[in-house]
Every structure is written in structure tokens, then in C-alpha cells.
Amino acid sequence: MDIVHLTPEFAPLAKVGGLADVVYGLARALVKKGHTVHVLLPKYDLIDDSQIEELRMHSSFSIEESGQSISNTLYTGKFQGVSLLLIEAHHPHSYFKRGKIYGERDDNDRFLYFCKAAAHVIKGGTFAIDALHLHDWPTAGTLLFLKDQEHPRTVFTIHNIQHQGRCSPFNLERLDAPFSYKELADPLYVNTLNLLKGAILYADAITTVSPTYKEEIQTAEYGLGLEKELIEQKKKLYGILNGIDTDYWNPATDPALFARYSVDNPLLGKQKNKREIQKQLHLTDGEKPLVVAITRLVAQKGPELIEYGIGKTLELGGQFILLGGAPDIKAHAHFSQLYPKNPDVAIFLEQNETLAHQLYAASDLFLMPSHFEPCGLSQMISLRYGSIPLVRSTGGLKDTVIDNVNGFTFDAIAKRGVDSVLTRAFTLYKQEPKRWHDIMIRGMKADYSWDRSADKYLEIYL
Numbered sequence: 001m002d003i004v005h006l007t008p009e010f011a012p013l014a015k016v017g018g019l020a021d022v023v024y025g026l027a028r029a030l031v032k033k034g035h036t037v038h039v040l041l042p043k044y045d046l047i048d049d050s051q052i053e054e055l056r057m058h059s060s061f062s063i064e065e066s067g068q069s070i071s072n073t074l075y076t077g078k079f080q081g082v083s084l085l086l087i088e089a090h091h092p093h094s095y096f097k098r099g100k101i102y103g104e105r106d107d108n109d110r111f112l113y114f115c116k117a118a119a120h121v122i123k124g125g126t127f128a129i130d131a132l133h134l135h136d137w138p139t140a141g142t143l144l145f146l147k148d149q150e151h152p153r154t155v156f157t158i159h160n161i162q163h164q165g166r167c168s169p170f171n172l173e174r175l176d177a178p179f180s181y182k183e184l185a186d187p188l189y190v191n192t193l194n195l196l197k198g199a200i201l202y203a204d205a206i207t208t209v210s211p212t213y214k215e216e217i218q219t220a221e222y223g224l225g226l227e228k229e230l231i232e233q234k235k236k237l238y239g240i241l242n243g244i245d246t247d248y249w250n251p252a253t254d255p256a257l258f259a260r261y262s263v264d265n266p267l268l269g270k271q272k273n274k275r276e277i278q279k280q281l282h283l284t285d286g287e288k289p290l291v292v293a294i295t296r297l298v299a300q301k302g303p304e305l306i307e308y309g310i311g312k313t314l315e316l317g318g319q320f321i322l323l324g325g326a327p328d329i330k331a332h333a334h335f336s337q338l339y340p341k342n343p344d345v346a347i348f349l350e351q352n353e354t355l356a357h358q359l360y361a362a363s364d365l366f367l368m369p370s371h372f373e374p375c376g377l378s379q380m381i382s383l384r385y386g387s388i389p390l391v392r393s394t395g396g397l398k399d400t401v402i403d404n405v406n407g408f409t410f411d412a413i414a415k416r417g418v419d420s421v422l423t424r425a426f427t428l429y430k431q432e433p434k435r436w437h438d439i440m441i442r443g444m445k446a447d448y449s450w451d452r453s454a455d456k457y458l459e460i461y462l
């Protein structure tokens with residue numbers, strides 16, 4: 001098949017978070033299965049052209065915005081077998097030359113412009129397309145520009161329903177987008193349109209990133225206003241678990257580790273990683289269970305429960321290392337003053353890829369008490385690295401971590417949940433090493449590669 005992915009992110013060229021990894025992983029899995037895959041995204045200034053093979057200009061076209069004609073260049077290139085289609089907008093407001101992907105005041109205008117330009121490329125007919133796969137609200141507007149015309153089958157994936165692309169009618173009018181006020185009206189805010197709602201109505205199929213999240217977003221608690229539309233469209237709604245890149249996340253070959261190990265004999269290698277990290281971070285060494293959290297310190301990830309988990313771990317006689325990106329200054333200030341000089345706690349408030357790899361390998365337990373979690377990749381990585389996950393049973397966490405089988409789970413968003421998983425895990429660690437080992441090995445053996453999920457997408461593309 002010829003498949004086009006429309007996305008604001010693609011790893012590692014233009015990455016903010018998990019979405020970039022997902023599009024990269026899925027695109028590569030589809031290529032391995034023999035399909036032709038194009039990834040269409042803006043040619044941001046932050047993309048390093050030198051990483052792209054065969055980068056060349058393909059064509060030029062113009063897009064009307066507020067009565068002005070703006071010129072664009074379409075580039076083609078290749079990245080690890082995936083074909084890239086990059087739209088460079090020669091826009092007076094330098095829409096995609098801001099040194100970042102999101103977080104600009106005019107994000108609605110920037111991405112709606114991209115949607116109009118992408119629709120132009122798709123309608124142009126230069127590229128054969130059997131299925132058009134769109135990712136998250138920044139691509140949703142494309143469906144408005146395509147809906148009244150013949151177009152390939154469209155599949156829209158909701159990676160996180162928290163981001164809905166709320167905008168004003170003016171954002172659409174300035175691009176002459178055909179739209180219906182009634183159909184796009186935001187369910188919660190007056191005089192506001194909702195691009196994700198439009199995508200739910202107009203896409204031929206909607207997917208989200210785990211079977212449990214698919215059910216959850218049809219409830220008021222998780223649907224954040226769009227539950228009614230999702231229930232109405234449930235016949236075309238699917239939940240497909242994301243995969244992880246099992247070449248990149250492989251403890252047997254991972255160059256970031258102090259010692260490599262595999263599922264056949266993980267104990268010695270894991271212990272070497274633990275000792276080395278304890279030494280480097282000046283933590284006490286010894287047989288204490290090491291708990292880690294590797295996360296973004298935002299409300300979704302349950303920072304208050306992570307903080308509670310640090311205290312509880314110390315009380316139970318363990319060690320805790322937190323690696324938390326803290327985009328919010330308040331969260332940064334709060335976490336940076338916790339447990340100064342405690343020889344059993346280390347806190348790093350940053351994004352640190354190498355340290356993340358080392359902590360997955362060194363740790364015994366991985367705490368992930370998310371309030372909600374569409375899929376979650378971290379728990380799948382921790383399973384693969386033999387760090388037993390302790391998770392709140394929600395979304396993709398519920399689909400991947402099973403209590404007492406490959407991890408420990410709790411239900412309520414409450415300290416008592418963290419209390420229960422830590423206490424149970426510590427008891428097992430101290431009293432039943434054989435069962436501990438079985439739980440760890442079961443997690444390491446599970447298959448979370450993209451292979452299976454890619455087949456499920458292919459069924460939906462047809």
C-alpha cells in the first residue's frame with residue numbers, strides 16, 4: 001500500500017514527545033512490511049537537513065491566506081527507508097521558523113496553514129495514496145479542506161485528547177476553510193470551534209493509542225467534552241496499543257549502559273548498572289531496592305504521588321532516583337528543594353536521554369502513577385529492561401501491566417495506592433526472590449514491538 005502520514009512531529013528530526021516516536025516507529029514497521037510510506041510535515045527550521053538523504057526540491061505552490069498568496073516549496077527526501085515530504089512555507093510570519101514546534105501564540109494559524117498546504121499536496125495527485133493517516137489536532141484541519149472532494153481513506157489518531165485544537169471561526173475564515181459552525185462548535189466553550197471534534201466527525205476511522213483509553217475517552221471523566229461525539233462515532237473507533245522501538249530499547253546492545261544484559265541472565269548486568277549509578281550519584285550502595293521515576297513533571301503524570309512515593313520508599317528502606325523534566329517553574333522549584341543531601345535520594349530535573357537508559361537498567365522498580373495515560377511508552381521500556389513497573393491502572397498502563405503478573409497496579413488516584421504497590425513490591429523483594437525473578441522475567445519477555453500493532457493499522461487502512 002501507499003500510506004501517507006500527516007504529522008507535526010517525526011523522531012528524531014522534529015521531536016517534542018512520544019508522538020514523534022510513535023510516527024517514526026509505525027512508519028518504519030510499515031516499511032519493513034513492504035509498504036511505501038511518506039511522512040508529510042512542515043519543514044521546520046529546527047530540522048537538521050544533513051540527516052536527510054536525497055533531500056531535494058520537488059515543486060512550488062501557493063496558498064491563499066487573508067487574501068494574500070503565499071508561496072511554498074515542497075521538498076522530498078528519505079530517512080531510514082521512509083519517504084519524507086516537507087513543506088517549506090515562505091510565510092511573512094515565518095510560521096515554521098521559530099526554533100520550536102509548538103507553544104507559539106499563533107499555533108492555530110500556523111497549523112491550519114500547514115493543513116491547507118498539506119491538503120493541496122494530497123489533492124495534487126503527484127503521490128499515489130491508498131490511506132492518509134493523520135495525527136493529533138495540528139493535522140485535523142486537513143479533513144476540512146478535503147471533505148467535500150474525492151480523497152483517499154482517512155484515519156485519524158488521537159494521541160492525547162487533552163489537546164483539542166480550540167480556535168475561533170476567524171482562524172478558519174482567513175484560510176477560506178469550508179466549515180460548519182454547528183458541526184465544529186466546541187461542546188464546552190461558547191463562540192469556540194474544536195478541530196479535534198471535526199476530525200472525529202469527518203475521518204473515515206478514528207484510532208487511539210490503547211484499547212482501555214478508547215473506552216475511557218467515551219466517558220465524561222476522560223473525554224473532556226468530546227465523549228458524546230466519540231460515543232456517536234464508536235463504530236469507527238479503534239484502540240491500538242503503541243509499540244516501542246525494540247532495536248533502540250534493547251538492554252543487550254544499549255551503548256548507554258554500564259553493562260549489557262539479556263533476558264537469559266539479567267541479574268549480574270542489572271546489578272553492575274545499579275552499583276555504578278549508585279557510585280556516580282554518591283548514593284549509599286548495597287542491596288536496597290532502587291525505585292526510579294522517569295517522567296515529565298506535569299499534572300497528568302501524578303507528580304504529587306511521585307513525591308509521596310519518594311518518602312514511602314525511604315520509609316520502607318529503599319532508594320529513589322527521580323529524572324523529571326519540569327517545564328513548569330513552580331514544579332521545578334518545589335522538587336529541587338526535596339530531600340537535600342539524603343544519601344538515598346537523587347533528583348534530576350531535566351531531560352536526559354543517557355541517564356534515562358541507565359536508570360531503566362539500574363532500577364528494580366519503576367513508578368508511574370499517572371492520572372491518565374493514553375498509552376505510555378515508559379512502562380514498556382521498564383518491562384524490557386527488567387525494572388518492575390508500579391502503575392496506576394489507567395489507559396495503556398492497564399493494557400500492559402497486570403498486577404502480580406508482570407508488575408503491581410493500583411486504581412484510585414490516591415496516596416494509599418502508591419503505598420500499597422510499594423509495600424507489596426518491597427515485601428516480595430525481601431521475602432520471595434524467586435517470585436520476584438519470575439515477575440521480572442515475564443515482563444522482559446513480553447513483545448511490545450511495533451510489528452503487531454502495524455498489522456492492526458493495516459487492517460484499518462483497507
Ligand code: ADP
Pocket residue numbers: 017018019294295296323324325350351352353356375376377378379381
Ligand atoms: P509522554 O509521551 O506522555 O511523556 P510516554 O511514557 O509515552 O510519556 O513517553 C515518555 C518517553 O520520554 C519515554 O521514552 C521516556 O523514557 C522519555 N522521558 C520522559 N521523561 C524523560 C526525562 N526527564 N529524561 C529523558 N527521557 C524522558
